[in-house]
Amino acid sequence: MSDFFPDEIVVEILHRLPTKSLIQFRSVSKSWYSLITSPNFINTHLNHSLTSNTYINSYDNLPLMIVRQCVSSSDPRTEHYKLFIDSQDSFDEYKELEFPIKSRRLHFFFAIGSVKGLFCLHEQDRYFLWNPSIRKSMAMPKPTVKTSMHYHGFGFVPLTNDYKLVRIADLYPTELPNVEQPTTTTTHIEVYSLNAGSWRMSSTGSNSYPDGITISYSGRFAAYLEGAVHFVATMKKTNDKLILSFDLCDEVFQTMLLPDGIVGPLTKVRTSVFGGLLSLLCYEDTAANKSCSIWMMKEYGVVDSLWKQFTVDLSGGITELLGVRNNGHILLEANAPSDWVLSSYDPSSQQIKNLGVYASAYRFVVDTYEENLILLDKPNDAFSRRRVSRKRKDRFDQSSQARIDALVIDIRRQHREYSLQFEEIKREIEVANVAIARMGPQHHAEDFAKLYTFLLPLQLRDVSSNEQIDSMTLTATSQGSVMNDCDVAEKLSSSCVLGKGVGVKGKDLNGCTSSGQGKDLEADLIKMKAKSDEGLKKLSQIKDIIMQIISKSLKPTDYSAGI
Amino acid sequence: MSSSLEKNMLILRSSDGEEFIVPEVVAVMSKAIKNMVEDECASNTIPVPNVDANILAMVIEFCKKHDESEAEAASDLKTFDSEFVNRGQEALYDLITAANFRDVKELLDALCQNVAEMIKGKSVHHIRIQFLGYQLFEILTSNFIWNIWCDRDFD
Structure with a gap:
């Protein structure tokens, strides 16, 4: 397999790799880098992992679920995202993901949605996209309409491989500068497209928005299915409930009136996706009846195909239904003595199992963990980085800065020494090469030329690693822990790979991310220094060997030349 | 050779001259051969250049298994696939080149998946x-x- 594979085969193989490997393999070569980060590859990779088994492509071949856990008892309030292994009998924590975005307020973020592994969050008018599988996040520009009343839907457009966020904003007369009809509110539909990278007022959306309805606020994801997001709305006059769907491709609203008998006037309805079907969670909260029924729409878009899957009794302190596990059990939020706890409910035996994940109410998010390369081709977030670095610089402690500087100088010195040694070896080989070319048999000269060509690219790589250290420290110091750890990790790994000659292996550092904090950076640098120490030793050994060989091989030729 | 044999069977000749008699249904799993058969430019013997007898035998074994086991359980086929592609690197490389060149999609899929499994860590x-x-x-x-x-x- 020392030969090259044809390009199309390489692409085929890369499509079958999990995102973690692909992130590492960007530093294999320039052509691999541009291939893996191209939008085309990102899309086809996603389609490939969607058509194959959902989790077979993930790094550890595990059925993983992602759980958002908001802890308000700790100070400051922290938002955790954890992966759990969803197996038949257990639901064990696998690892915690690092949440890169810091809130500027005391609140938690509002989770707008999670589609194909991409999370969308917001806080007032700051909107973020976050892809946990490649540890990259991005701030969106601010929307143009300022209002306090808005509803969000986040989803994927298969036709254009785009991700869209729709924001339905009700503007009250007081918020408008020129009011013609002072009593009515106006509705603005704004759509953010990731491909376009900007917000846009949607005229088709405004035109098709039905009159006389209000969207019910649920505090939950608007269910995304079949390229559309689904809200629950109420007719103002009759108080009838309906499903309002917004097709993200055509940007058109459509309504589905619910048949009689499903919901009463006091029922709280939420849309969700259970088992790949559009589902309605109907919460009854009266003294006589505290329950939640799950209605599933067997055939998408046909309201008559709604059927009641089962009803969960809520009198035992269950507050919300969150999602469904692989084994059919329902994940729900239950009341615990001081907090709320994630629990698993078995519909057949009606037993509830405490899963031991405690958090504050109504903020749990549970979703299947999917890996996606989206955002990999997006530039790093200048906006957030600038903001954070200012804060961080203040916090950055002077002594650790000094230590880091010393480390960097040390590593640079080692690299210089390394290049000097390298030059020496190269010179020796060159001299030997010339000597042999003059007097030795032809094939010996060829051997030397071969050796020489192998040494040359290695040396070039080594020189560039100096610049890499520069960029690494620069990025790490200027960039906060908040944004784009992935970027630092990537720089680290590529610098290590480039410094291959010094014995630094990309693999070792790929795993560890510098979160931009001085401590981590320092640890990484110490590691790097140890590696280059080792590399220098290795190089001097290699030098000895090469010298030996050269003296050995030159002797007979010299001798024969003498004769 | 009887006419019935000629009707349903094709003869494939490898690059080193060895000939294999295979049913047409098996042979046309290669899109390249399928095209040749449909265009009726395959009279009786189809040359398969760039693929030697050893590799061609493997490819035919794979295609035969896939043809026979269409009705069989998918999981059986999967285990066969994973065992089939579990070979040394030299053979794997030759197989991929052959599968790519002759355009045998199922084989190429299985092989690429195998290589991906191999390199992912x-x-x-x-x-x-x-x-x-x-x-x-x-x-x-x-x-x-x-x-x-x-x-x-x-x-």
């Missing part, structure tokens, strides 16, 4: 050696130099 360093044929110091010192300079005669 590997380091960048490893990939460079395996995929791009980079020679590194380790190889230089351990094999390459010694082979060149120590194993030659100085007369």
Whole structure:
């Protein structure tokens, strides 16, 4: 397999790799880098992992679920995202993901949605996209309409491989500068497209928005299915409930009136996706009846195909239904003595199992963990980085800065020494090469030329690693822990790979991310220094060997030349 | 050779001249051969250049199994696939080239999946050696130099 594979085969193989490997393999070569980060590859990779088994492509071949856990008892309030292994009998924590975005307020973020592994969050008018599988996040520009009343839907457009966020904003007369009809509110539909990278007022959306309805606020994801997001709305006059769907491709609203008998006037309805079907969670909260029924729409878009899957009794302190596990059990939020706890409910035996994940109410998010390369081709977030670095610089402690500087100088010195040694070896080989070319048999000269060509690219790589250290420290110091750890990790790994000659292996550092904090950076640098120490030793050994060989091989030729 | 045999069977000739008699349904799993059959430019013997007898036999074995087991359980086929592609690197490389060249989609899928499984935990360093044929110091010192300079005669 020392030969090259044809390009199309390489692409085929890369499509079958999990995102973690692909992130590492960007530093294999320039052509691999541009291939893996191209939008085309990102899309086809996603389609490939969607058509194959959902989790077979993930790094550890595990059925993983992602759980958002908001802890308000700790100070400051922290938002955790954890992966759990969803197996038949257990639901064990696998690892915690690092949440890169810091809130500027005391609140938690509002989770707008999670589609194909991409999370969308917001806080007032700051909107973020976050892809946990490649540890990259991005701030969106601010929307143009300022209002306090808005509803969000986040989803994927298969036709254009785009991700869209729709924001339905009700503007009250007081918020408008020129009011013609002072009593009515106006509705603005704004759509953010990731491909376009900007917000846009949607005229088709405004035109098709039905009159006389209000969207019910649920505090939950608007269910995304079949390229559309689904809200629950109420007719103002009759108080009838309906499903309002917004097709993200055509940007058109459509309504589905619910048949009689499903919901009463006091029922709280939420849309969700259970088992790949559009589902309605109907919460009854009266003294006589505290329950939640799950209605599933067997055939998408046909309201008559709604059927009641089962009803969960809520009198035992269950507050919300969150999602469904692989084994059919329902994940729900239950009341615990001081907090709320994630629990698993078995519909057949009606037993509830405490899963031991405690958090504050109504903020749990549970979703299947999917890996996606989206955002990999997006530039790093200048906006957030600038903001954070200012804060961080203040916090950055002077002594650790000094230590880091010393480390960097040390590593640079080692690299210089390394290049000097390298030059020496190269010179020796060159001299030997010339000597042999003059007097030795032809094939010996060829051997030397071969050796020489192998040494040359290695040396070039080594020189560039100096610049890499520069960029690494620069990025790490200027960039906060908040944004784009992935970027630092990537720089680290590529610098290590480039410094291959010094014995630094990309693999070792790929795993560890510098979160931009001085401590981590320092640890990484110490590691790097140890590696280059080792590399220098290795190089001097290699030098000895090469010298030996050269003296050995030159002797007979010299001798024969003498004769 | 009877006419009925000729009707349903095709003869494939490998690059080193060996001939294989295979049912047409099996042979046309290769899109390249299918096109040749449909265009009726395959009279009786189809030459399969660039693929030697050894590899061609493997490809035919794979296609036969897939043809027979269409009704069989998918999981059986999967285990067969994973066992089939579990070969040494040399054979794997030749098989991929053959499958790509003859356009046998199922085989190519299985092989690529296998290579992906093989490399997914590997380091960048490893990939460079395996995929791009980079020679590194380790190889230089351990094999390459010694082979060149120590194993030659100085007369």
